[in-house]
Amino acid sequence: MRTLIIVSHPKLEQSNTQQFLKESAAPLDDVTWYHLDAQTHFDVQTEATRIQAADRLIFQFPLYWYSAPASLKLWLDTVWLKQVAYNESGGLLQGKELGFVISFSQPLAAYQIGGAEGFSVSELLTPYRALAHKTGLTLMPPLTIPQFDYQTEAEHQALLVRYQQYLTVAHPQRFNERAEWFLTQLQSRVNSDSGQLLVDQLMERQEQLERLQMTLGELKTGESE
């Protein structure tokens, strides 16, 4: 899984959220951080090569007027041309994944009918949904980061894990894949015998859990027949 994080933020250095995400992504293999705002012109062929090298594209940005900042739009307008990014028979983007890492200063509950913002994040992302529909990209459920600066240290740690999984795990919405990722991470960090014992036990529990889930799945299938 090769992931390209396309970061759109006009004041990156001043953003605690983006600096945190940048540090969280840094140790990961096959993950590329690409900040758009330094450029005002894009070379189409260079950008096409960059996109081609990725399996998963992440649009990462703070919500400005219910959309990405202008720099992401400029990149799309100038690079995602017909016959470059897509064509009648599919093209460059076909079959790749498109994820979103979106931060905002309101609580998540503001984004719903009756909430302060009145529209859900999914509704606001409709233009990107149309874009995925057009180009053959597979959408991932967005990773939303509300009010980063008000979050506790524990919430930041949980975000780090969620973010790293979002960038690297095949299906970050599936519990088993997230658990597997967690055990692999733990494994690589454990040096003592007692630590290893803990990891082994966790792995055994995880296997038991997966067997139980499978049995449950079979029972449900039986019921519906």
Next chain:
Amino acid sequence: MRTLIIVSHPKLEQSNTQQFLKESAAPLDDVTWYHLDAQTHFDVQTEATRIQAADRLIFQFPLYWYSAPASLKLWLDTVWLKQVAYNESGGLLQGKELGFVISFSQPLAAYQIGGAEGFSVSELLTPYRALAHKTGLTLMPPLTIPQFDYQTEAEHQALLVRYQQYLTVAHPQRFNERAEWFLTQLQSRVNSDSGQLLVDQLMERQEQLERLQMTLGELKTGESE
């Protein structure tokens, strides 16, 4: 009615649609044409003064990736700041109108479920709907211009009328107000006695029509009581 047309188009001179619209708007009083793309930086106070002078704002653009081109986004991101464009008690935009003049190269029927684009223009404009909700702007139904270059001369003439009405009439969706606008235009263009006779007759017909509509309205109200 003072109208500010905010035009976002990176290649304005090459666009037949925009050149046609520019000429259509030129003879109108109290209508200002403002093209964003020449600038990469905006002075917030200058822009706020410009907005303040208008009762109706028009976002006019070709649909690029199901949204406005980057220049409109840059203008919004840098100018429509809290405490400038809006604040807790309403602010600069409160009570003004927001209209859209949107051109695209597909037929309108492409913009629906099952159509080539898969989403309606109304759905795609969700971020602007949220923006209007936030700032107290009243939305106007969009004026859409599909496939301008394939339209006939008669369709272009009809567009000119629709566009001029969209910019200047209080409620362009109401038949009576459009008819009134039309008669005023005719009046100002007629010089001969026989022409004046025609205008007088049209005006009389229009008055009869409005009286009939009013009677019909009263009958309907009576029914529902």
